[in-house]
Amino acid sequence: MNQDSCTHILAINHMNNPTISQTTPSTPLLSATASSFSISSSTTSTSTSSEVSDDSPPTSFRFELQEVVSYDYPSKSLSGSCSYRSLAVLSEHVGSVSCLALCGEFILSASQGKDIIVWQQPDLRLFTKFGQGDGSVKALVTVGNKVFTAHQDSRIRVWKVSRSSENVFRLVDTLPTTKDYLGKFMKQSNYVQTRRHHKKLWIEHADSISCLTVYNGFVYSGSWDKTLKVWRISDLKCLESIKAHDDAINGLVACKGIVYSASADGKIKAWGKEGKTSHSLKGILEGHKDVSLNSVTVSEDGKWVYGGGSDGFVMGWEGSCDFVSWKLVSGTKAHQMAVLCMCLIGEFLCSGSADKSISIWKREAYGKLCKVWVISGHEGPVKCLQASPNSVGGGFLLYSGGLDKSVRVWWVPKPSNKNTGQGYNTEVRGKKSITLG
Numbered sequence: 159m160n161q162d163s164c165t166h167i168l169a170i171n172h173m174n175n176p177t178i179s180q181t182t183p184s185t186p187l188l189s190a191t192a193s194s195f196s197i198s199s200s201t202t203s204t205s206t207s208s209e210v211s212d213d214s215p216p217t218s219f220r221f222e223l224q225e226v227v228s229y230d231y232p233s234k235s236l237s238g239s240c241s242y243r244s245l246a247v248l249s250e251h252v253g254s255v256s257c258l259a260l261c262g263e264f265i266l267s268a269s270q271g272k273d274i275i276v277w278q279q280p281d282l283r284l285f286t287k288f289g290q291g292d293g294s295v296k297a298l299v300t301v302g303n304k305v306f307t308a309h310q311d312s313r314i315r316v317w318k319v320s321r322s323s324e325n326v327f328r329l330v331d332t333l334p335t336t337k338d339y340l341g342k343f344m345k346q347s348n349y350v351q352t353r354r355h356h357k358k359l360w361i362e363h364a365d366s367i368s369c370l371t372v373y374n375g376f377v378y379s380g381s382w383d384k385t386l387k388v389w390r391i392s393d394l395k396c397l398e399s400i401k402a403h404d405d406a407i408n409g410l411v412a413c414k415g416i417v418y419s420a421s422a423d424g425k426i427k428a429w430g431k432e433g434k435t436s437h438s439l440k441g442i443l444e445g446h447k448d449v450s451l452n453s454v455t456v457s458e459d460g461k462w463v464y465g466g467g468s469d470g471f472v473m474g475w476e477g478s479c480d481f482v483s484w485k486l487v488s489g490t491k492a493h494q495m496a497v498l499c500m501c502l503i504g505e506f507l508c509s510g511s512a513d514k515s516i517s518i519w520k521r522e523a524y525g526k527l528c529k530v531w532v533i534s535g536h537e538g539p540v541k542c543l544q545a546s547p548n549s550v551g552g553g554f555l556l557y558s559g560g561l562d563k564s565v566r567v568w569w570v571p572k573p574s575n576k577n578t579g580q581g582y583n584t585e586v587r588g589k590k591s592i593t594l595g
Contacts, residue, residue, distance in 0.1 A: 244535050246282050248565040255559030258544040261300040267565045268295035288327040297370040306377055308367035334361040335394050361396035373412035380407030380419055398436055409453040414460035420451040426465050441481030445473050455500045466497030474525045487525035492517055503545035503554055510540030530573045538562035
C-alpha cells in the first residue's frame, strides 16, 4: 500500500465520522493499521493519578496550569523510522479528560464536564454518551459487564453494559447502596468524624474519589479524604474502610494479591489480606521527601513498582510480594513537570506529564529506564494513559487524555533490538486538533 492510498483511507474516515480529527501519518505501516487493527476483549483496566483542578484538597500538592514553554529533548533518528502523528484526535468532550478504560470493543473516556463518551473500535466513531449530570468524573474501571465510575460528589456509580437493550450503558446502582445505608445508619458506632462537628457513615467517602482499581472480585476506591475503601462486586457492599494515608490518595493499582496506593504524602503503601481477614499494611515504599506521588503502576509479575512524582521523576522499586527485600533501585528525571499518569505494556513504561508530553521507556536490567520515544501533540497536561495489549504492526496502540479536552490515539512502534539500550530520544510530534464537519 503506497502513501497516497493510505491518505485516501483516512480521508474517507474523515467524511464518515466528523467527530474525529485524524492526521495523516507519514509511514505507510501506520496508515494501514488505522483501518485494520482490532482491540482486545479484555474488560479490566485501572485509572490512576490525581485530578488536576482548582477543587483539589487544600493539603494536597496542586499543579500550576499556566502555559509552559515547549522544550525538545536531544534526539537522534532511529534507523528505518521517522516522525509520525497521532492516528486520531477525538474532541467531543466539554471538559478536561480525566480517565480512560478499554471495555471490549469500546474505548471509554470521561471528563470533568460530567460526560462519559463511548468510542467504538476500530473506526473510533462516537457510539454513545452516558452519565451526564452525575458530577465530574474522576476515575472509571470495567469488569465483566459492569462499569464503575467515581465522581467528585464522593459517590461511585455502577453501570450495566447490555447489547439487548436500547440503553447499552444503564445505571443500576450508586455506592454506597441504599441497602447498605439502611443496614448501618441507626447505629452510632457506624459513624466516623470527618470534619469538626461533622460525621459520616464509615461506608461513605467524605471527599472526591480520585481513583479506582479492580481485583479478584473487589473494587477499591481511593479518595482525597485519605481513605481506601473495599467494595464487593457481587452484592456491591462496602466491606472495609482503611485510614490509609496522611494526605490525598492519588492512584491505585492491584497485582498478585497486593493493592498499592499512591498519595500526596509521598508514599506508596501496599495492602494485602490473608483468607477472609481484613486488609493490612504489608509495606511502605518511600519516594522523594516532600514530593507528591500522583500515579502508581506495577509489572505483571509483581516484582516492579513504579511511582510518578510531582517533581517529574519516575521512581522504581524492585522486590517481592512479601515485602521483605523491597528497595528503591531507580529514580529517573522523566519530565520537566509533574508526572500525572503511567501505564505498563510488557517491557515498556509510558508516562504522561503536566509538560504536555508522553514518554515511552524501555525497562532494562537493574531498574534502568531507557527513553526510546517522546510523543508531543497535546495542547495541555496529559492526565491519563491506556495501552492496548494487542500487538499492531510491530507496535502497540496508546490512548491518551488531556486537559485540552481531547483523547488522542497513537501507534507506538517497538524499537529494534539494535537501537534499544542506546538512550535514543526520538521526538514524535502531532498536529493540532481540527474538528471536521
